[in-house]
Amino acid sequence: xxxxxxxxxxWDYLRMNHRLSxxxxxxxxxxxxTRVAKRGAEVFLxxxxxxxxxxGGYGKLTKHIWNCTEAEKFARIAVDMGxxxxxxxxxxxxxxxxxxxxFTKELLNKRQIKARKIIAVNKPYMERxxxxxxxxxxxxxxxxxxxxxMELMEYLAAxxxxxxxxxxxxx
Numbered sequence: 548x549x550x551x552x553x554x555x556x557x558w559d560y561l562r563m564n565h566r567l568s569x570x571x572x573x574x575x576x577x578x579x580x581t582r583v584a585k586r587g588a589e590v591f592l593x594x595x596x597x598x599x600x601x602x603g604g605y606g607k608l609t610k611h612i613w614n615c616t617e618a619e620k621f622a623r624i625a626v627d628m629g630x631x632x633x634x635x636x637x638x639x640x641x642x643x644x645x646x647x648x649x650f651t652k653e654l655l656n657k658r659q660i661k662a663r664k665i666i667a668v669n670k671p672y673m674e675r676x677x678x679x680x681x682x683x684x685x686x687x688x689x690x691x692x693x694x695x696x697m698e699l700m701e702y703l704a705a706x707x708x709x710x711x712x713x714x715x716x717x718x
Contacts, residue, residue: 558699563674565691570596570664572655575625576647576677577603577617580670582695582705584621587668588628590693595666599630600654602638602647644669644676648684664689671695671702 573596575587584601591599603609603617613620616639626632638654641647655662665685669677671694681690697705 555699558672561672561675562694563678563692565674565693567593567595567666567691567693568664569594570666570691571662572596572598572600572660573666573668574600574602574647574651575621575668576644576673577601577606577609577621577641578670578673579606579608579612579617580695581620581624582697583668583670584624585628586693586695587621588625588630590666590668591625591630591634592628598634598636598660599625600636600638600651601625602641602651604640604642606642644673644680645684648680652685662688665691667692669694671697 567590573587573590575583577583587599587601590596601618601621603621606617609617609620616637618637618639622635622637625635636654636658638647638650641650652662665681665688667677667681667690669692674692674694678690678692681688681692695702
């Protein structure tokens with residue numbers, strides 16, 4: 548019981564619970580967790596920004612399970628949810644949080660897109676890290692972070708390891 552309390556404290560600390568507001572663009576950081584793509588698409592469809600950038604190349608996990616980059620996979624999910632393709636940019640070279648930010652910044656600069664206010668989307672336990680990395684690597688941007696809206700136990704239950712645990716306990 549004590550371990551669960553401590554994990555909850557850490558979970559609560561890592562999630563920043565920022566309030567979303569109108570921004571210049573949404574940057575969705577790639578990973579194996581497609582719920583991040585869905586959250587990015589939701590934020591776009593709610594009208595918080597006119598542009599969404601999916602950032603992520605072939606990750607350590609995803610290169611073995613997907614036949615495309617994380618950014619491409621996430622963009623497909625967003626299009627399937629109703630995000631217009633013309634509102635999507637793809638950055639597919641990055642392999643970590645820092646590169647997600649730097650390569651997205653470079654992509655927007657090349658296209659002469661000014662992004663002063665950004666909504667960054669990542670996994671719930673990556674919110675604080677994402678925020679800190681943006682503050683360090685994109686100093687002139689005002690960043691808000693968000694993630695899939697899930698509580699700790701719901702998040703864990705929906706992960707592959709959580710599903711495996713449930714299957715084992717039902718046998």
